[in-house]
Amino acid sequence: MxxxxxxxxxxxxxGVAPSTVSAVLNEVSGARVKDSTRERVRQxxxxxxxxxxxxxxxxxxxRSGTLAFISxxxxxxxxxxxxxxxxxxxxxxxxHVLMVVNTGGDPAIESRALAVLRQQQVxxxxxxxMSHRVVPAPVPPHxxxxxxxxxxxxxxxxxxxxxxxxxxxxxxxxxxxxHGHRRIGFVLDREDSPASDGRTxxxxxxLAERGLPVEDALxxxxxxxxxxxxxxxxxxxDRPHPPTAIFAFTDQMAxxxxxxxxxxxxxxxxxxxxxxxxxxxxxxxxLRPGLSSIALPHYAMGQTAAAxxxxxxxxxxxxxPAVQRVRTRVVRRGSVGPAPSA
Numbered sequence: 001m002x003x004x005x006x007x008x009x010x011x012x013x014x015g016v017a018p019s020t021v022s023a024v025l026n027e028v029s030g031a032r033v034k035d036s037t038r039e040r041v042r043q044x045x046x047x048x049x050x051x052x053x054x055x056x057x058x059x060x061x062x063r064s065g066t067l068a069f070i071s072x073x074x075x076x077x078x079x080x081x082x083x084x085x086x087x088x089x090x091x092x093x094x095x096h097v098l099m100v101v102n103t104g105g106d107p108a109i110e111s112r113a114l115a116v117l118r119q120q121q122v123x124x125x126x127x128x129x130m131s132h133r134v135v136p137a138p139v140p141p142h143x144x145x146x147x148x149x150x151x152x153x154x155x156x157x158x159x160x161x162x163x164x165x166x167x168x169x170x171x172x173x174x175x176x177x178x179h180g181h182r183r184i185g186f187v188l189d190r191e192d193s194p195a196s197d198g199r200t201x202x203x204x205x206x207l208a209e210r211g212l213p214v215e216d217a218l219x220x221x222x223x224x225x226x227x228x229x230x231x232x233x234x235x236x237x238d239r240p241h242p243p244t245a246i247f248a249f250t251d252q253m254a255x256x257x258x259x260x261x262x263x264x265x266x267x268x269x270x271x272x273x274x275x276x277x278x279x280x281x282x283x284x285x286x287l288r289p290g291l292s293s294i295a296l297p298h299y300a301m302g303q304t305a306a307a308x309x310x311x312x313x314x315x316x317x318x319x320x321p322a323v324q325r326v327r328t329r330v331v332r333r334g335s336v337g338p339a340p341s342a
Contacts, residue, residue, distance in 0.1 A: 005050040013044035021045070067091045067309060070101045070113055071128040083149070086302025087126055094310050096123065114139070124309040127151065132162055132195040145312035149305040152194060156322040159312075161305040165198025166205070168294040168328035169247070172275045173206035175292065175330055176245040180339035181273060182212055185243030187232035187253050189224035199249060199277065218243055222253075229256025230263075237264055237272075244272065244339045251276035251283045254291055254335075269337030279331045289334030297326045 010025075011018040016037060024033055024041040033041075044050075069087055071080075088098040099122065103109040128149035129135055137146065137153040148160035176184050186203050189196045200219075207214045220235040222228035229248055236243055237260055248254035254276035258268060266272045268289060276284060279295035304324055311318050 005048045007050070009048055010041065010044050010050050013048060014041045016041060025050075065096045066099050066122045067096050067306065067313075068099050068101060068113075068122045068125045069128065070103060070110070070125060072103055072130055082298035083128065083302045086299035086304075087149075087306040088302075090303045090306035090310070096310070098306075123313045126305050126309055128305075131193070132165065132198075133193045143316070145309055145316060147305050147309045147312070149301060152323065159308055159320050159322060159324075161301050161308065161324045161326065162194070163296050163301065164325040164327050165195050166202035167325075168277060168296075169199040169202025170206040171328065171330050172247045172277065172294050173203055173210075175275055175332075175336055176247065176273055177206070177210050177212065179245075179273060179336055181243075181245035182339065183218065183241065183243040183245070184212065185218045185220070185233075185236040185246040186249075187229050187236070187246060187257060188219060188221045188249045189253075190221040190228070191224070196249065203247060224250055224253055226252050226255040226259065229253030230259045231256070233257040233260035234263075237261070237266070245336075246272065246274050248274060248276045251278045251280045251291060251293055254293070255283060255287065258287060258291075269335055271340055273336040273339075275336060284331070284333065287335070292333045292335045293331050294328050295331045297328055301326045 007018050007021050007025075011021045014021065014037075020033060020037065021041050021044075024038050025045060067087075069084060084098070084100060091098045101113045101116075103113060122144060124145040124147070126147055126149050127135075127137070129151040132150050133152075134154045135148070135151045137148065137158045146158055148158050150162060152160045152162065173184055184203075184207065186200070188200065203219075204214050217239060218236065220232035222232040229250075229252065232253070233246060233248075233256060236246065246257050248257050254274055257272075257274050261268055261272050261274075268274055274291065276291050276293040277296075279293040284291040284293045304326055308320050308324065311320060
C-alpha cells in the first residue's frame with residue numbers, strides 16, 4: 001500500500017508553505033493567494049492524489065460534507081430510487097455524500113434520527129414524504145438548512161420541491177381530448193391532499209379551455225388503490241351517458257379502471273381510453289394494453305431539492321423559492337385511442 005500523501009508533500013511539490021495549501025484546498029474565505037499559486041497547488045494535489053481531510057475540515061467549520069435524506073416510508077417504495085439518485089448525484093457533484101434515513105413514519109425514530117444528525121454535524125437536511133402532502137416541518141439541528149421534498153409545511157416557511165400536479169392533469173386531459181374524446185371522466189382519491197387538489201384543478205381547467213363539459217357526474221371518488229379505481233370507474237361507466245375516456249388519479253386506480261371496463265365488456269382503447277398518473281413501470285408496462293401515464297419527475301425533483309439545499313448550505317441567507325414545481329411528462333403506451341363514434 002502506497003504511503004498516504006500529506007499536505008506537506010503537496011506544499012513541497014508546489015513550492016509553497018503548508019498553510020497556503022490548506023487555505024487553497026479548504027477554500028478558506030479571505031485567504032490572500034494569487035490565482036497562479038492556487039492553480040499550482042491544485043495541480044500538485046491532483047498529481048499526488050491528495051484529498052483534504054473532510055473530518056478535520058468538519059471540526060473546523062462545525063459542518064461535515066454530508067447531507068441527510070430523511071423520509072417516512074419513501075425509501076421502501078418504487079418511487080424512491082430516482083428521487084434519492086437525483087439528490088445523491090447533485091450532492092456528490094458538489095463534494096457531499098448523502099446519508100439516507102428511513103423512519104417508517106415513527107415519531108420516535110424521527111426524533112432519534114434528528115439527534116444522530118446533530119451529532120454527525122450534517123450540512124443540511126432533505127425531508128421527503130411518500131406522496132405529495134402537507135406535513136409539520138421537522139426541527140433539524142440549530143442552524144441546519146432544511147428543504148422539503150414532495151411535501152409542503154402549509155405555511156411556505158420551509159422551501160419545498162413538488163411535482164407540478166396541475167400541469168400534469170392538464171396534459172392527461174389534453175392527451176385524451178386530442179384523440180377526439182369529449183366526455184372525459186376522472187376517478188379521484190377520496191382523501192383531500194395537495195395532489196388531489198392540484199390534479200382536480202388541472203382536470204377542470206383543461207376541460208374548460210377546450211369547451212368540454214365540466215360535470216360533477218363525470219367525477220367519482222374512492223380509495224386510491226386498484227379496488228377504489230374499479231369502484232369509481234364502475235360508477236362512471238354505469239351512468240346513462242358514460243365517459244368515453246377516464247383520467248385516473250394514480251396508476252393503481254387505473255388498474256381498477258381496466259378491471260371495471262373488462263367486467264362490462266369494454267375494450268381498451270377501442271371502447272374506453274385511459275390515462276394514469278405516476279408512470280409506475282411495474283404497473284404501466286405490464287398492463288395489456290400498456291397504460292399511458294403522466295410521469296412524476298422523481299429524479300429532477302431530487303436534483304432540484306439537493307441543489308436548493310446546497311445553496312442554503314453555502315449561504316443560509318440565500319433567497320430561494322418557497323415552492324418549486326417540477327414539470328411532469330406524458331408517457332404514451334397503448335391505452336389511448338380515438339373516441340368511439342357511438
